[in-house]
Amino acid sequence: MDTFALVVTVAVALFFTYTNGFHDSANAIATSVSTRALTPRAALLMAAVMNMAGAFLGSGVAKTVSEGLIETPHGDSGMGILFAALVGAITWNLITWYFGLPSSSSHALFGGMVGAALAGGIAVYWSGVFEKIVIPMFVSPLVGLVLxxxxxxxxxxMFRRANPHKAKRGFRIAQTVSxxxxxxxxxxxxxxxxxGIVVMALVIADVQDHGQIPAWVKVSCALMLSLGTYAGGWRIMRTLGRRIIELDPPQGFAAETTAASVMYTASFMFHAPISxxxxxxxAIMGVGATKRVSAVRWGVAKNIVLxxxxxxxxxxxxxxxxxxxVKLAMG
Incomplete structure (x- = not known):
């Protein structure tokens, strides 16, 4: 039963990563596709490859998720808590994907972890949730907006005297990099x-201690995220690329460069899992506001913030x- 529960939980965790890929692939490429810097298929393939590469760059965020938010549960009920947390996150991902709302897969996961932990009667590290989740949830969008x-x-x-057509062509190429x-x-x-979730499942099943992330966990998580990314999140891409503001290549480049900078800083300096x-x-809203504040479709922005x-x-x-x-099913 223990092995079966572990296999099922790990499989559900990998499926969550897959939904994260198609739910959040739009984040990386919507601006490039909307400005026609990249074709949708080329953009998705590039994003899938880079997602795979990024998965191997560090482990600080994984450690925060596996150790810093809830007490590690034990036994069958512990695995049930983890399973329920993942189902909660996946359900919300699918609902928001269906309606084309770019909500956060990360916060769906953290919400699932807290909800399942409270239902299962295990400790939630509220200081960790506040410092690593709630504060970054408010700070990172503000930084993205201003930056x-x-x-x-x-x-x-810098480009005020440049030929507009030449500048746009140059930024279209630069957008591939951003x-x-x-x-x-x-x-x-x-x-x-x-x-971090898979490591927690392995700890619950007594297969390993907290610490190093096994190579197979890195590879499988990276692969599922890449596959999900290549599957594509067209509904959300439309929202980010067109409905907030009509972007041109310089704006797309500025938004992507800003967002990437914030993510690297959060990952390497603070080990904070941000959305x-x-x-x-x-970042798209901040960039759009330079044109004029009314250029940003704040009604769409309001729904996203909600x-x-x-x-x-x-x-x-x-x-x-x-x-x-799950508890009823387990008797």
Whole structure:
């Protein structure tokens, strides 16, 4: 039973990574596709490869997820808690994907973990949740917004006398690099989140101690994220690429460069698991505001922000219900 529960939980964790890939692939490439810097298929293939590469760049975020948010549960009930957390996150991912709302897979996962932990009666490290999740949830979009505005303002000043057609053509090429950097940051952040969950499952099953991430865990998480990315998240891509603001290549480059910088800083300096969705969305808004504040479709932005606040409680509720169902099924 223990082995079966472990296999099922790991499989569900990998499926979560897959949904994360197609849910969040839009984050990395929507701006490049909307400005026609890359074709959709070329963009998805590039994002899949860079996601794979990013997954191997560090382990700080994985450690935060596996050790810093909830007490490691034990036994069959512990595996049930982890399973319920993942189901809560996947359910919310699928709902928001269906409606084309770019909510955060990361916060769906964290909400699922907290909801399942509370339902299962194990400790939630609220200081860790506050420092590593809640503070970055508010700070990273603000940084993305302000930095996006400043980066775009600098670009506008530097190229104020340039030929507009030549500049746009140059930025279209530059966007290939900035989109790749964004996808690398997505792999660095989001593959590690699932690695942390799989490590926790292995610890619960007494297969290993906290510490090193086995090579097969890194490879499988990276592969599933890449496969999910290549499957594509067209609905969300439309929201990010077109509905917030019509982007041109310089704006796309500024937004992607800003978002990638924020993700690398959060990963390497603070080991904080931040939302790629939040960061790229706020960067697009900041960049758009340099044109004029009214150029940003704030009604769409308002719905997205609403999604940010709903995600954690909604995923927590689904995870708690799922845990009670699992507990009943286990007798």
């Amino acid at each position: 996006g505005y400043l980066v775009m303002a600098v670009i506008l000043w 989109a790749a950097g964004m996808a690398l940051g997505h792999g660095l952040q989001d593959a590690q989140k699932t690695m 790629t969705t939040h960061v790229i969305t706020s 999604g940010w606040f709903i995600t954690m409680p909604a995923a927590a509720l689904v995870a708690a219900v799922c845990y009670w169902v």
